[in-house]
Amino acid sequence: MRVSLYVHNEKFHILGTWFAATCSVGMIYNPTIHIVDDDRAVLDSMALLLKTEGFKVRTYESAGTFLETIRQNDCGCVVTDVRMPEISGLDLLAALKKQRVFMPVIVMTAHGDIPLAVAAMRQGAVDFFEKPFDGDFLLAAIRSALRRENPPDAGTGVIRERLATLSKREQEVLAGLLKGQPNKLIAHELGISARTVEVHRANVMTKMRAGSLSELVKMALAVQRDDSRASNHNIITSL
Numbered sequence: 001m002r003v004s005l006y007v008h009n010e011k012f013h014i015l016g017t018w019f020a021a022t023c024s025v026g027m028i029y030n031p032t033i034h035i036v037d038d039d040r041a042v043l044d045s046m047a048l049l050l051k052t053e054g055f056k057v058r059t060y061e062s063a064g065t066f067l068e069t070i071r072q073n074d075c076g077c078v079v080t081d082v083r084m085p086e087i088s089g090l091d092l093l094a095a096l097k098k099q100r101v102f103m104p105v106i107v108m109t110a111h112g113d114i115p116l117a118v119a120a121m122r123q124g125a126v127d128f129f130e131k132p133f134d135g136d137f138l139l140a141a142i143r144s145a146l147r148r149e150n151p152p153d154a155g156t157g158v159i160r161e162r163l164a165t166l167s168k169r170e171q172e173v174l175a176g177l178l179k180g181q182p183n184k185l186i187a188h189e190l191g192i193s194a195r196t197v198e199v200h201r202a203n204v205m206t207k208m209r210a211g212s213l214s215e216l217v218k219m220a221l222a223v224q225r226d227d228s229r230a231s232n233h234n235i236i237t238s239l
Helices: 001-021 025-030 040-052 063-069 091-098 114-122 135-146 154-163 167-179 183-190 196-207 211-239
Strands: 032-036 056-061 076-081 105-109 126-130
Touching: 001 135, 025 211, 032 063, 032 211, 040 056, 040 135, 056 063, 063 076, 063 091, 063 154, 076 091, 076 167, 091 105, 105 114, 105 135, 114 126, 114 167, 126 135, 135 211, 154 211, 167 183, 167 196, 167 211, 183 196, 196 211
Parallel strands: 032 056, 032 076, 076 105, 105 126
Antiparallel strands: none
């Protein structure tokens, strides 16, 4: 299953790079930020922020409406909620691939929806952030997505070295975080206090040199993809 997810993600990345080249002029001079959320208040607040920063913005109260209006050669970035009625953010990612629309997608999640965010990134989303969102983080994520840039890649070897510095308890807390578990649930399962979980969580972020939870997830996915690639290679060479 991991191999399949890895292949799909790579396919999205390659096609996305091709798409960036075909509409680079539009992306540089007049990119459109497409915001998809069933909460009108969220749409209005995000649109105001982005327009103030000079972005062209279009808002949609459903993924269905967005899919009806988007075209293959449209340029820009999609910011979508992951939990929506009828068509979810994950379904939207799949539909965009099917329609061969390869704009970068950033997903928004409510607190505790980390498993969905991880699933979205495996399907090709370039980033995610939790609501309520930080304006500066949102702007940085969008600008990075429009330029198809990622934070400097430490490489899976370096990531593994950082993982090796984590204590057993920190590894357990990290596993809980990647499952989307809140601190209280992690604390209950490990038999420690929520405050202790917070301390371990801070240590994990520091040792992994992750500036945000999304960066931490990206690191974990990079290692998983590397493991899947190695496993696939071993299967092939053993035939």
